[in-house]
Amino acid sequence: MKVLLYFEGEKLLAKSGIGRALAHQQRALTDVGIPFTLDRHAEDYDILHINTYGINSLHMVNKAKRQGKKVIYHAHSTEEDFRNSFIGSNQLSPLYKKYLINLYERADQLITPTPYSKELLESYGLNLPIKAISNGIDLAKYQPKAEKEQAFRDYFQLDPNQKVIISVGLFFERKGILDFVEIAKQLPEYTFIWFGHTPMMTIPKKIRDLVNENHPANVLFPGYIKGDIIEGAYSAADLFFFPSYEETEGIVVLEALASRQHILVRDIPVYKGWLKENENAYMAKDNNHFAAKIKAIVEGEMPDLTEAGYRTAQSKSIDAIGKELQTVYQQVLTKK
Structure with a gap:
């Protein structure tokens, strides 16, 4: 054929x-x-x-x-x-x-x-x-590598002890970008980085304003970045936080799992059957719970689920x- x-x-x-x-x-x-x-x-x-x-x-x-x-x-x-x-x-x-x-x-x-x-x-x-x-998911591509992680930290000039939460997605309200920024306001001690890009003329004004200027200093919107920097970010960050409201799968979640990264996602139906709360991922339904879990995960107060998450990536x-x-x-x- x-x-x-x-x-x-x-x-x-x-x-x-x-x-x-x-x-x-x-x-x-x-x-x-x-x-x-x-x-x-x-x-x-x-x-x-x-x-x-x-x-x-x-x-x-x-x-x-x-x-x-x-x-x-x-x-x-x-x-x-x-x-x-x-x-x-x-x-x-x-x-x-x-x-x-x-x-x-x-x-x-x-x-x-x-x-x-x-x-x-x-x-x-x-x-x-x-x-x-x-x-x-291409497992080999997202294996943690020290040189990629250093490229990420050098690119953003991050201090060795700086805690970093990342997300990856288009500038869509559906992706949870408003919640991402709101939670960053509640947690100014952490750096929040949203990777991705969408043509500004195609998205609503409130999202354009949010990305361009209406966000706190601890939130970065570097645009679409590929290669060592984003691959290093997946494994070097302290958490992958994906507050999307609707997905048909979420390839970026698979990329984070393959990177042996901690993940926190919104508890929505698409993950039923392959992501399980407190087993291979952390989940929450609203910003208060997101903020509390982010702090606990980043500070090492929650069990490490990354190996179980990696096994999920292996199955896909x-x-x-x-x-x-x-x-x-x-x-x-x-x-x-």
Whole structure:
């Protein structure tokens, strides 16, 4: 078999979790020996594995169906995670849901990252096979390394004893960015760093103002950073704090787990079945509990769950994901 991995607007989405999902798919298929192409003009493929939602994506699906190709839609997005993101997203979300349904129902198979997102898609009334497969994680990339950790501390000129809490994400209210800054105000003795970037013209004014100026001095917004600095941050920080309200998986959580980092997340349904409070992660529901847990974790007053967290990342390694994708591809090809 040969697979066409299609990703519309690759440069625009490269800094998002969906962008990293494409890189993981390429690596996973390479590992299990499945030939693939990224060339949208290719004709010699059997399965279109599509990740995006624009007009060109719709065109690619229709073209593949006309040519008798099989189509697998990777359902990274839902109406629920579209809300509280870009300007006007809440008003547009019902239309966005209809658009997603129109795209998804053209496929022969859906893949989505978690059982939670699978349940959401089933609630849309989609009547086609849906398989939950993690986006996966490159374990080797996030192994703690002293030189990467030093690069991170040097970049931000951090004192040796300075306590640091990090998060990674787009500048969306849904991601919990308002709570991140509010909690930083309550804990001025710690440095809070939010990695990530979103074009300012696309996000609401209150978020723009927050990032540009309305935040305390102990909060840093360095933008999108890749390579040794962010990889060093994952393992060198004292805590990965991810207060997102809605995810289909949360690749950054997997990256933190693979880095053997302490993690604190909001207690939301997407983590059901793979993150467990006080076992491989810490969870909370509101800012008061977040602040109390941050202080306890950073000061070493809570049990170290990092090895259990790393084992969770191992279960979602790219090697395992490649085999799961291979099984789905074979099933789709043999189904009449």
